[in-house]
Amino acid sequence: MRILVVGSANSGQKEAVETLLGKKTHVDDWEGAMFEHTFDAKYFKAQAGIWVDQFPPEGAKEWAKQFASDDAKEVRDVLVMVIYTFDRADRGIEQFVDKLQEEAWRGTFVALPSVELDPHSEAIMDKLEMTVVNSDELLDTVHTALFDWIDEDDEEKEDEGPHDEDLEEIKQSLTEPLLPIDELDTIITKLRIARDDQQMSKQEKMKLAEELAEKLVP
Incomplete structure (x- = not known):
């Protein structure tokens, strides 16, 4: 299971990761940073990797084009959650969201703005029907996403009859x-x-x- 934290540089990725880890952390280069973490919720524990990725200078559209490609399907399939960090939303993320919906992705996609939403960003969030959370809500949202993913896996195993x-x-x-x-x-x-x-x-x-x-x- 993997959680992807993605957005432009200096858009709140450091704060998002530290919220997930529950501690301060020092990383020289956040692009491509990876962490392994055990999430200890009230009723369960789950280990998941945290990936950090950043949009290239061309913006979210170029990133989405690569991440929505067939070559990246194996990566998409292990994503339990995508956390999109931004100060001003980039419409280019839409291609990636559309790809996840097309594949009936069962994970959770949330937006974590570093500042109050402006009309431009709010319009994009509404169009993509994306859940917007703040840093105080983030960890509980992750716990829920992990629990739902694990619960669905368990149900699929129960439904499997004898071969x-x-x-x-x-x-x-x-x-x-x-x-x-x-x-x-x-x-x-x-x-x-x-x-x-x-x-x-x-x-x-x-x-x-x-x-x-x-x-x-x-």
């Missing part, structure tokens, strides 16, 4: 099957159908599995 090879291994391991082979095939087929049925709830799948297990082991 075909696992079912075959179970079948072959029964050297002296308790049921005739045709009945055993029927049970395995029902398990496969239930695994792939998107309409069945987890509770229904568990109940079916228990019923079929009783037939295997009376």
Whole structure:
């Protein structure tokens, strides 16, 4: 899991990183700086990397072009959160935001202005439907993003049913099957159908599995 802090030079990246780390830090060059940190929230702990990147002299549009490219997809896929720091928003960030939406990115994108929003910046934030936070809200927002990411990963693992090879291994391991082979095939087929049925709830799948297990082991 990675958190990206990006913006123009001297736009509040140092303050953002120090808020995340919970301490002052000295870095000679913030562009490309990387940190590993364990976030200790009230109900969980999570380790995540913090990346710092800065827009080139050409501005956010050139940066977004590179970061929205196919070559950068592996980087985008591990981003739990993007923190955009600025004193005056750059419309060039829009291409990157559009790319994340196109890929149905499940992370969190927030804006962290270093000064009060001017009408220009506010218009860009509204257009991109971007959540604006202040430094006092940042850490709680990160904790929420990490928790949501971990929780979704756990749900995906729970939804994973047994693989075909696992079912075959179970079948072959029964050297002296308790049921005739045709009945055993029927049970395995029902398990496969239930695994792939998107309409069945987890509770229904568990109940079916228990019923079929009783037939295997009376």
